[in-house]
Amino acid sequence: MHALLSLALPLLLLLIIIICNCNVPVDSLNGEGYALLSLKQSIHEDPDGALSNWNSSDENPCTWNGVTCKDQRVVSVSIPKKKLSGFLPSSLGSLSDLRHVNLRNNKFSGSLPVELLEAQGLQSLVLYGNSFTGSLPKEIGKLRYLQNLDLSQNFFNGSLPTSIVQCKRLKTLDLSQNNFTGTLPDEFGSGLVSLEKLDLSFNKFNGSIPSNMGNLSSLQGTVDLSHNLFTGSIPASLGNLPEKVYIDLTYNKLSGPIPQNGALMNRGPTAFIGNPGLCGPPLKNPCSSDVPGANSPSSYPYLPSNYPPAESSRDEGGKSGKGRGLSKGAVVAIIVSDVIGICLVGLLFSYCYSKVCACGKGKDENSYGIEKGGKGRRQCFCFRKDESETLSENVEQYDLVPLDTQVAFDLDELLKASAFVLGKSGIGIVYKVVLEDGLTLAVRRLGEGGSQRFKEFQTEVEAIGKLRHPNIATLRAYYWSVDEKLLIYDYITNGSLATALHGRPGMVPFTPLSWSVRLKIIKGTAKGLVYLHEFSPKKYVHGDLKPSNILLGQNLEPHISDFGLGRLANIAGGSPTLQSNRMPAEKPQERQQKSVSSEVATTNSPSNLGSYYQAPEALKVVKPSQKWDIYSFGVILLEMITGRTPVVHVGSSEMDLVHWIQLCIEEKKPLADVLDAYLAPDADKEEEIIAVLKIAMACVHSSPERRPTMRHISDTLDRLVVSGD
Structure with missing residues (x-):
């Protein structure tokens, strides 16, 4: 018996060692990997297989989809727009080096786990476009490094915890389209001093607007407090915000006179509508004498007579003078010096x-x-x-110049191809050209003359040819000679937005665009303009944006065309184009009677109403501004909402579309009165349509500084959910 035990004991030990060695690979995944696997286990729908390579057999999660590591530690989890359905597990808080979480546009539900906020190095938490519920935990204040908090388009409720003011580095706070209630923390404006973007719209916040919000001097774009339950008066301190900030206070329960100082001064009524208790300019209902503050200086615009510029007449020692402006001797000296300067410049130029x-x-x-x-x-x-x-x-020796490596045709093929006239204007003729191999192109002929400016033309056209964006028509090649200048583009199959909205004179009945298609076109156009304004080499300005310059592709995706065309035509020596910014202002009747070209078929076609898309200041200022494009984009939005051309006939008279909409808003007309009749089947999209209308009204603000940037517009549009996305 003893001998048998002596023989069995080594065999038993060997068996234990083998079993232990077999289990080693199973336990190879580190702790952070298991924390993320708990997220995978909490997801019950992953239709796109976004987490298909999250496997327990890996040593660490650093190669998994959506996971970024630094020094083998997880620093980012980014899985947006993957239709994931589930909840967030508490184990995510164990990722001690986690810096960024982006789960936007999924189908997550449940509450935000308190444990996630234990990752105190978190800098960005982006959860918008889900179905989260519950309140925002007070532990949010622990995130001292948090810079971006976007919880918009969820179902969060409860009040905003006062601890949020401890997030001193917070730059973006977007809580829009939730069910938040209660008042804003008293130290909201004094605590969040780094805030650049603020959107609290479409909630149920109540109480007064903290007066210290005027301290948020880093804010940009639109400060959106609209569609809430804020009460009381508008703090005059909001005027201390940067003047370029647009403050949206619409649809609250605010009352009293509207302060007219700083960022609040000279605003149109669209920033304040939906507050029946507000009075004074820019609204039509005046303040009665018994309204507190009705006669205060802040209730009226500042006029020169209200504040004589005494400080402008200080002497060299810094002491204030009598405040009567410049003396006669000083004025004479300035005039004489100006004349001498002009003469010297003239002599130098002559030499x-x-x-x-x-x-x-x-x-x-x-x-x-x-x-x-x-x-x-x-x-x-x-x-x-x-x-x-x-x-x-x-x-005379220049040939076709390709701007793209994919250009496989030459000048002979182009000249021998079948060509059909697509359109004519003062800029030139556009042809649809079909090559022998079936490739279809759009060719614009700029005309004759201007051979001396080839280098200038070459520099400009090659810069434009480098622009590549899915929402901008691509310039593929060009040709230059003394007698001929050609621009060769991709051919866009479905015509222009102008035709899609209004049809063509003599055209058979057309299929109207649904709201979801219009919104997709709006979003795509906005993205194209963001690219031109911010990511193109020269931060370009289009300068002539209108529906006839927005072409629609096979799936009705928008392509902005004719960018830089006016300058190229001018350099090429063709007909004068795009000079409306240097023309005196015309009356609507005069502008409507003019056609862009005598060759265009119908004077009243939308393509001939280009001047109505131009910003008011474009008639006075020579240097183009990106704010011009934003105004034009706003008019296009109004056109897509109303189905009207930029000229609206009211009885026997007419007015431009922008003023007509402003009049409808002031008269509190229902949306059905201004909405395109073709959008009647989309009545359930009223909230989306109103949201786009608000964006449009901000874009067409008479003051360029009050218009939002194209990036902010695009970001706001991206929050709107389009059916089929």
Whole structure:
């Protein structure tokens, strides 16, 4: 028996060792991996297989979809727009190095686990577009490094915890479209001093607006407090916010006079509508004398007579003078110095012209001039000696210039192809060109002349050719010669937005665009403009945005076209184009009677109403501004909501669409009175339509500084859920 035990004991030990060695691979995943696996286990729907490679057999989770590590520690979990359905487990709080969580546009539900807020290094928590419920835990104040908190489009409720003011580094706070209630913390404005974006709209916040919100000097874009239950008066301190900030206070229960100072001054009524208790400008209902503050200086616009600029007449020692402005002697001295300066500049220019631009007397005529059209006519172009000499030798030799490596056709193929006229305007003719291999292109002919400016044209067209964005028409190639200038684009199949909205004169009945399609077009156009304004090499301005310049692709996706076309046509020496920003203002009747070109078929077609899309200041200011595009975009939004052209006929008279909408808002007309009749089947989308209308009214604000940036507009539009997304 003893011998048998002696033999069995080593075998038993060997068996235990084998079993232990077999279990080693199973336990190889580290603790952070198991914490994330608990998230996978809490998800009961993953239709796209976003978490398919989250496996327990891995050593760590650093190679998993949506997981980012640094030094083998999880720092980011980002799984947006994957239709994930489930809840957040408390184990996520054990990821001690976690910095970023982005689960936007999924189907998560349940409450926000308190344990998640134990990851005190968290910098960004983005959960918008889900179905979270419950209150925001007071532990949010522990996140001292938090910069971005976006909980919008959920079902959070309860009051905003006072501890949130401890998040001193918070830059973005978006709680819009939830069910938050209660008052804002008293120290809201004094605590969140780094705040750049604030959106509390579409909640049930009540009580007064904290007066210290005027201390948030870093705010940008739109401060949206609309669609809440705020009461009391508007704090005059809100005027201390940066003047470029647009403050949306619509649809609350505010009362009393509207302060007219700083960021609150000279506002249109659209920022205050939906507050029956408000009075004074810019609203039509005046304040009665018994309303507190009705006669206070803050209730009226500042006028020069209200504040004589005494400080402007200080002497060199810094002491204030008598406040009567400049003396007669000072004025005379300024005028004399200006005249002398102008004379000196004129003499300097004459000297340079005589030295650099000598094109005739006593000199070889060809030394600084170039021949135009080969007909013996010569012209002098100052400060372009090298450019002109090179071009005069080579301008006839230029071939088709590709701007894309995928361009596989040459000039001969292009000239032999079948061509159909798509449209004509003052800028030139546009052709649909079908090559022998079936490739379809859009070719714009800019006309003749202007050979001396080839280098300038080349620089401009090649910069435009580098722009690549799914919502911008792509310039593929160009051709330049003395007698011909061509721009070759991708052909966009479904025509323009103008035709899709209004049809074409003599056209058979067309299929109207549904609201969901219109909203997709709006969003795509906004993204294209954001790219032009912020991500293109020169932060471009389109300058001539209108529905006829927004082309629709195979799936009705928008492509912004004709960008930079006016400048290219001007350089090419064609017909004067896009000069409306230098023309005096015209009356609506005068503008409507003019057509863009005598070659265009119908004067009243939407494509001929371009001046109505231009910002008011474009008629006075020469230098283009991105705010011009934002105004044009706002008019397009109004057109898509109302189905009307930019000229609205009211009885025997007419007014532009912007003023007509403003009048409808002031008269409190129901949405059905202004809505496109074709949108009647989309009556259930009223909230979305109103939200876009609000954006449009902000875009067409008469003051450029009050208009939001295109990035803010695009971000706001992205919060609107479109059926089929």
